[in-house]
Amino acid sequence: MSERDVLLAEFAQGLRPMSECIEWFDGLGQAEQSEVLPDLGNLAAADVSEITRAMKRRLKKIQYRPDLVDGCIAATGHVRICFR
Known part of the structure; x- marks a missing residue:
């Protein structure tokens, strides 16, 4: 499991504050953000x-x-x- 996967799982489970999630996402380059967005969508549920x-x-x-x-x-x- 990659470090990114671990971070996304921790954010989704509420183990890390949302402010840290936003800061982490904003620190990514545009290409990395494009790669992460589908993963974030998979973690969200209606x-x-x-x-x-x-x-x-x-x-x-x-x-x-x-x-x-x-x-x-x-x-x-x-x-x-x-x-x-």
């Missing part, structure tokens, strides 16, 4: 149902990525056991 739809869609994608699930489990120090 209402709870839109957030719910987005989460379901993203969780569905994770379902088909066992390597991603394994990596998350491994990061916790646990081992995944498959019963098939």
Whole structure:
């Protein structure tokens, strides 16, 4: 995850003040701002149902990525056991 992704996630979760977000965005060059704008739009949601739809869609994608699930489990120090 890039530093920009981490910052955007922190701004979206309210972990950093909005004034810092604005200052960071204003400090970017025009080309960088153009790259960041779509990401900012992806973080904004109109209402709870839109957030719910987005989460379901993203969780569905994770379902088909066992390597991603394994990596998350491994990061916790646990081992995944498959019963098939």
